[in-house]
Amino acid sequence: MTEHPGKPAGAVNPRDFDVFEFARSGRQAAGAVRVSQLPRMLNEVPEEAPDRDTAFTWQAEGSTQPEMQDDGTEGQQPYLRLAVHGSAWLECQRCLAPYEQAFDVDAIYRLVATEEEAEEFPLDDDEVDVIVGSRQFDLVDLIEEELLLSLPLVPKHDVCPQVHESLVSGVGSAEDVEETGEEQGEADGEPGKPNPFAALEALKRGGPGGQKH
Numbered sequence: 463m464t465e466h467p468g469k470p471a472g473a474v475n476p477r478d479f480d481v482f483e484f485a486r487s488g489r490q491a492a493g494a495v496r497v498s499q500l501p502r503m504l505n506e507v508p509e510e511a512p513d514r515d516t517a518f519t520w521q522a523e524g525s526t527q528p529e530m531q532d533d534g535t536e537g538q539q540p541y542l543r544l545a546v547h548g549s550a551w552l553e554c555q556r557c558l559a560p561y562e563q564a565f566d567v568d569a570i571y572r573l574v575a576t577e578e579e580a581e582e583f584p585l586d587d588d589e590v591d592v593i594v595g596s597r598q599f600d601l602v603d604l605i606e607e608e609l610l611l612s613l614p615l616v617p618k619h620d621v622c623p624q625v626h627e628s629l630v631s632g633v634g635s636a637e638d639v640e641e642t643g644e645e646q647g648e649a650d651g652e653p654g655k656p657n658p659f660a661a662l663e664a665l666k667r668g669g670p671g672g673q674k675h
């Protein structure tokens with residue numbers, strides 16, 4: 463390794479850094495990002511939220527893992543791990559009041575050089591997503607992408623502060639509902655079967671539409 467006196471060790475501009483070098487050198491970085499820096503997230507925050515500019519903390523860690531290549535030799539492949547924690551105010555779809563939603567992202571990405579490489583990558587691993595790296599990588603973009611993917615399908619309070627009367631009166635035959643619900647839950651949970659939606663999600667993320675600017 464050669465010394466680079468001009469570059470202070472550990473200093474990473476999360477908007478613009480060489481993510482391949484970051485992975486190869488096993489570097490780490492951490493910081494905070496506010497909702498006001500994430501325009502697509504800010505869209506999800508209702509105007510009447512008590513705090514529209516909450517903060518998320520993030521940690522990133524680069525690494526390499528040995529992998530068998532096409533020519534049969536073993537090569538060190540670059541990986542990025544990203545953790546994001548924090549909360550944002552969303553609008554409850556049950557009572558329409560703002561509520562604070564917690565976000566906890568912990569993701570591992572296999573870094574590839576091109577969109578073509580991402581498309582060719584075998585999608586046999588639910589734990590790892592494939593993303594296209596860059597020497598001017600924007601981590602804040604990736605953080606926003608992950609937060610958007612973590613948005614609840616139907617944002618709502620665990621328990622709404624005021625439950626509307628029609629919802630309360632709708633609970634009539636609770637016993638029947640519980641019994642059938644349990645049986646269906648077991649039938650759906652086939653262990654060891656790959657989730658087609660996870661593969662689809664990885665495909666979407668790695669595909670041509672994943673990294674538009």
Ligand SMILES: [Zn+2]
Pocket residue numbers: 554555556557558559618619621622623
């Ligand atoms: Zn609610």
